[in-house]
Amino acid sequence: xxxxxxxxxxxxxxxxxxxxxxxxxxxxxxxxxxxxxxxxxxxxxxxxxxxxxxxxxxxxxxxxxxxxxxxxxxxxxxxxxxxxxxxxxxxxxxxxxxxxxxxxxxxxxxxxxxxxxxxxxxxxxxxxxxxxxxxxxxxxxxxxxxxxxxxxxxxxxxxxxxxxxxxxxxxxxxxxxxxxxxxxxxxxxxxxxxxxxxxxxxxxxxxxxxxxxxxxxxxxxxxxxxxxxxxxxxxxxxxxxxxxxxxxxxxxxxxxxxxxxxxxxxxxxxxxxxxxxxxxxxxxxxxxxxxxxxxxxxxxxxxxxxxxxxxxxxxxxxxxxxxxxxxxxxxxxxxxxxxxxxxxxxxxxxxxxxxxxxxxxxxxxxxxxxxxxxxxxxxxxxxxxxxxxxxxxxxxxxxxxxxxxxxxxxxxxxxxxxxxxxxxxxxxxxxxx
Ligand code: HAM
Numbered sequence: 001x002x003x004x005x006x007x008x009x010x011x012x013x014x015x016x017x018x019x020x021x022x023x024x025x026x027x028x029x030x031x032x033x034x035x036x037x038x039x040x041x042x043x044x045x046x047x048x049x050x051x052x053x054x055x056x057x058x059x060x061x062x063x064x065x066x067x068x069x070x071x072x073x074x075x076x077x078x079x080x081x082x083x084x085x086x087x088x089x090x091x092x093x094x095x096x097x098x099x100x101x102x103x104x105x106x107x108x109x110x111x112x113x114x115x116x117x118x119x120x121x122x123x124x125x126x127x128x129x130x131x132x133x134x135x136x137x138x139x140x141x142x143x144x145x146x147x148x149x150x151x152x153x154x155x156x157x158x159x160x161x162x163x164x165x166x167x168x169x170x171x172x173x174x175x176x177x178x179x180x181x182x183x184x185x186x187x188x189x190x191x192x193x194x195x196x197x198x199x200x201x202x203x204x205x206x207x208x209x210x211x212x213x214x215x216x217x218x219x220x221x222x223x224x225x226x227x228x229x230x231x232x233x234x235x236x237x238x239x240x241x242x243x244x245x246x247x248x249x250x251x252x253x254x255x256x257x258x259x260x261x262x263x264x265x266x267x268x269x270x271x272x273x274x275x276x277x278x279x280x281x282x283x284x285x286x287x288x289x290x291x292x293x294x295x296x297x298x299x300x301x302x303x304x305x306x307x308x309x310x311x312x313x314x315x316x317x318x319x320x321x322x323x324x325x326x327x328x329x330x331x332x333x334x335x336x337x338x339x340x341x342x343x344x345x346x347x348x349x350x351x352x353x354x355x356x357x358x359x360x361x362x363x364x365x366x367x368x369x370x371x372x373x374x375x376x377x378x379x380x381x382x383x384x385x386x387x388x389x390x391x392x393x394x395x396x397x398x399x400x401x402x403x404x405x406x407x408x409x410x411x412x413x414x415x416x417x418x419x420x421x422x423x424x425x426x427x428x429x430x431x432x433x
Contacts, residue, residue, distance in 0.1 A: 007039050011114065011122025018337070023125070025336045026154075026323060027107055033153040037146055039105045039129060044086040046109075050076040051083040056273045056302055065112040075245070079111040082317065084273070084301065088395055091313075092305035099132025100311070103142075119290035119322050127293075129216040132302070137244060139314045140277045140297060141251050147281055147293055147316055148260045154332045161292070164264035165279045167250070168296070170233070173402030177236055178220045179213050180329025185194065189213070193221075194268040229263035234337040244276055273298040277314065283322075285329045337390075341432055343370040344386040345395045346379060351402055359397060359407075359425065366426035370395075387412055395425070 008014045015023065031041070053062040066078040082088060083106055091098065106128045114120050129146055131139040143162060151161055171193075172186040181189060192207045199207075208218050224232055229249050233242035245263070252258045269278045278296035282289075295316025303313040327333050343363055345356050356372040363370040373382045386394050395407035396417075407425055410417045420428055 008058065009122070009316055010165065011116035013121070013123070015217045020335070021336055022324075023320065025333075026320070026327065027045075027125075027127075029153050030150055030261050030318075033150055034105045034129065035125075036148070037103075037149065037429060039103045039199055042087065042104050042106050043108065044080075044083070044090060044091060044106075046080055047077045048080055048086055048089075050078040050151075052089065052163045053081060053302075054080055056085055056271075056301060060338075061112070061271065062315045066405075067111050067113060080108065081110055081112045082271070083108050083126065084123070084271075084298070084315070084317070085171075085304075087128065087130055088298075088301035088313065089305055090265070091311060092302045092309070095302070095306060095309065095311065098133075101139065102132040104132070119288065121321055121323060125320040127318040127320075129318070130174070130313050132313045133311050135299075135312050137248050137251065137277070139312075140244075140248055141255070143314045143316060144248075144261070144279060144293065145253070145255065145257055147279075147295070147318070148257060150318065151281070151326075154327060156326075156330060156332060158259045160284055160330050161260070161281055162284060163261045163293075165245075165261055165277065166264055167241040167245045167248075167265040167277050168268075168274050169276055170236065170239050170245055171265070173236045173239035173241055174224065174232070174265075175221070175224060179211075179217050180210075185211065191264060194270055196266055209308045210407070224265040227263070227265065232263060232265060241276070246278060267295055269294055273301050275299040279316070281316075281318075283326050283329065285326075288322065288325045290322055292326055293318040339390055339392055341368060341393065341429055342356045342389075342393040343368055343393045343395055344382070344389075345370065345372045345397065345427060346386075347373050347376075347383045348398045349376075350399045351397060355397065355402060359395065362426050363395075363429065366430050383410075393429070397422075398424075 012039050050066065050068045053066055061081050066076040068076065070076055083370050085138065087106070089105065091102065107125055108128065109123055111123050114122060116122060118398035129143060131143055147163065175181055175186040175189050179185070179189065188211050189208070192204060192211065196204055205218060224226065229245055233246055236242050249258070249263065252261050259268060267278055267280050269280070274296040276297035281293035283292055293316045295314070297312065297314040299311060299312045300310060302307050345360050347356055358368050360372050371384065377385070383394060392412055394410045394412065396410060401407050401422070405422050406419050407422045408417055408419050409428065
C-alpha cells in the first residue's frame with residue numbers, strides 16, 4: 001500500500017517546537033503591548049454560518065475563498081476566513097451588557113482558499129484589534145496609533161514601514177465627481193482600483209473603460225494616486241470623507257505620528273463592509289510588497305444582527321506570515337533560543353523513581369525548568385540526550401549521594417561538577433535564574 005504523505009495540507013504549516021518558540025515569542029510581544037494599552041482578549045468558534053460572510057465580507061472572500069460545507073443537519077457553514085463578522089456577532093449578542101467603547105483583540109487562525117505565495121497561505125493567524133461604539137475619529141486615531149505601537153514594540157522605526165490611509169466616503173465622492181457614477185458605479189470602480197497593483201496597466205484601463213470611464217477620467221483618477229491629502233481633499237471640499245481625512249491627518253501630525261503615515265488614494269480594501277477610514281500597513285522593503293495589516297471603519301456590521309442598531313467599529317487584522325517576513329527582513333528577531341537554566345535529573349536503577357519525582361517537584365516548585373529523564377537508558381546516553389535537548393545542567397543522584405544526603409550537579413557548558421547538600425538543590429539554581 002502506498003504510504004501516506006508527511007506533508008501538511010497545501011498552504012498550511014506544521015509548527016515544530018522551534019517554530020512554536022518563535023511564534024509564541026512574537027504573539028507574546030503583541031499580547032503584552034495590547035494588554036498594556038488596555039485591550040481585552042476574546043475568541044469565538046472556527047465555524048460560522050456561511051451567510052455571515054455572504055452578507056458582508058464581499059464576493060471574493062465569500063464565494064472564492066471560504067472553505068465551506070453543509071453539516072449533517074443541513075446547515076451551510078464556513079471555516080472562518082476572517083474574524084470581523086464573528087466579533088460583530090459577539091458584540092450584537094451582548095449589546096445591552098457591554099460597556100462601550102470596547103477595546104478588544106484576538107489572535108485567531110483563519111482559512112482562505114488562496115494560491116499560496118510569499119505572504120499568502122491558506123491558514124494564517126491574524127491579530128485582530130478593534131474598537132466598538134465610538135463614532136468619532138478618536139477611535140480611528142487610537143487604532144492607527146495602536147498598529148504603529150505594535151511594530152515599534154518589535155524595535156521597528158519609521159524607515160521600515162508606512163501606514164497608507166484613505167477614506168471610503170471620500171473615495172466614493174471623488175469618483176462620483178470625476179466619473180459621474182452612482183453608488184453602485186463607484187463601488188465597481190473601487191473594485192478595479194483595489195486590484196490596480198495586481199493587474200497589468202492595460203487590463204486596468206480596459207476594466208475602467210468597461211465601466212464607462214474615458215481616457216480623460218482615467219487620467220484624472222491617475223493623478224490622485226500621487227496627491228497629498230490636502231491636494232486630494234481640495235477636489236471634493238464638501239465631502240464628509242474629506243473632512244474626516246483632514247481631521248485624522250491633523251491629529252496624526254499633532255501626535256507626531258505623521259512620519260509613519262501617508263495618504264494613498266489607491267487604498268480601498270477588498271472587504272465590502274468598510275465605510276469610512278481605510279488603511280494598510282506596508283513594509284518599506286520591496287521584497288515584502290504585500291500589506292502587513294489592513295483595516296478601517298465599518299459603521300453597520302453589528303446592525304446585521306440587531307434591528308435599528310448602529311454600533312460602529314474600527315479595527316485591523318495583522319497576519320503572522322507578513323509579520324514574520326517583516327521581522328526577518330529587518331533583522332528584528334533577537335536570540336530567542338538563548339539558553340536559560342534547564343535541568344535534567346538523571347536516573348539510576350538502584351534509586352527508587354519516587355526520589356527523582358520528589359526532586360523534580362522541588363525544582364519545579366522553585367520555578368526551575370526541569371525534568372526527570374524519561375526512560376531507562378545508560379547514564380552516558382542520558383547525558384547525550386541532555387546536551388542535544390539544550391539542558392544546561394544535569395543533576396546526578398545515585399545511591400551514594402542518597403545515603404550522604406548530597407547531590408552532584410554537572411554544568412553542561414563548562415563540564416564542571418559540584419557536590420552540594422541535597423536540601424540546597426533548589427536554592428542553587430534559584431540563585432542562577
Ligand atoms: P484582510 O486585509 O483580509 O482584512 O487581512 C488582514 C491581514 O491579514 C493582511 O494584511 C495580511 O497580513 C493577513 N492575511 C490575510 N490573508 C492572508 C493569507 N491568506 N495569508 C497570510 N496572511 C494573510 C481582514 O481580514 C479584516 N477582517 C481585518 C479587520 C479587522 N478589519 C477590521 N478589523
